[in-house]
Amino acid sequence: MPLKAAILHVTPFQQNCTILWDEAAKRATVIDPGGDLPEIEAMLAQHGLTAEQIVLTHGHIDHAGGADELRERLGVPVIGPHEADRMLLDNLDKQGRAYGLDGARNVVPDRWLVEGEALEMGGVGFDTLHCPGHSPGSVVFVGLAERAAIVGDVLFRGSIGRTDFPYGDHAALIASITQKLLPLGDDIRFLCGHGPGGTFGEERRSNPFLQR
Numbered sequence: 762m763p764l765k766a767a768i769l770h771v772t773p774f775q776q777n778c779t780i781l782w783d784e785a786a787k788r789a790t791v792i793d794p795g796g797d798l799p800e801i802e803a804m805l806a807q808h809g810l811t812a813e814q815i816v817l818t819h820g821h822i823d824h825a826g827g828a829d830e831l832r833e834r835l836g837v838p839v840i841g842p843h844e845a846d847r848m849l850l851d852n853l854d855k856q857g858r859a860y861g862l863d864g865a866r867n868v869v870p871d872r873w874l875v876e877g878e879a880l881e882m883g884g885v886g887f888d889t890l891h892c893p894g895h896s897p898g899s900v901v902f903v904g905l906a907e908r909a910a911i912v913g914d915v916l917f918r919g920s921i922g923r924t925d926f927p928y929g930d931h932a933a934l935i936a937s938i939t940q941k942l943l944p945l946g947d948d949i950r951f952l953c954g955h956g957p958g959g960t961f962g963e964e965r966r967s968n969p970f971l972q973r
């Protein structure tokens with residue numbers, strides 16, 4: 762398939778900054794550049810890629826803390842997440858001080874995303890699904906033709922995103938996963954914000970948070 766992906770573990774949270782690209786066109790999307798921007802730029806250079814956009818799955822610092830500076834350095838737009846995470850993106854500098862992360866900047870995206878919005882990443886079409894719960898504005902990207910999804914911190918292999926923040930909503934997160942994601946098909950492979958990816962089918966069968 763033309764879609765290529767590389768994952769860099771960024772920030773002390775070991776967040777999976779994912780770069781998607783089209784090998785023929787060498788055009789790339791950088792998803793969730795939480796920090797460690799020199800490593801992200803080195804990865805782009807190593808593969809001879811030109812970044813065309815930065816995409817955010819949600820407003821947490823390990824995902825979004827480097828977005829504003831990377832936008833400035835690459836001259837590309839920041840797209841997403843859903844506007845319900847504006848209150849997080851407006852406070853990334855404070856989150857950075859609280860967690861001891863230097864250089865995190867607040868970011869105002871060039872474009873917010875809404876449910877159903879189409880987005881091209883790495884030459885492949887993805888649909889946006891608004892999946893609140895871990896954060897109010899979390900979004901998931903599903904490439905139905907490619908049978909691939911980028912789920913941020915909504916779903917992990919064998920786990921789900923934490924919801925113990927003041928704005929977290931466990932019931933909404935479970936509903937997002939069971940009503941929007943899993944029905945798309947067991948064969949869909951996903952990449953997530955922390956740890957290894959997997960398939961929707963494996964999570965439907967064995968993820969302890971999704972059993973009833």
Ligand SMILES: [Zn+2]
Pocket residue numbers: 819821895914
């Ligand atoms: Zn998060």
Ligand SMILES: [Zn+2]
Pocket residue numbers: 774776821823824914954955
């Ligand atoms: Zn995270």
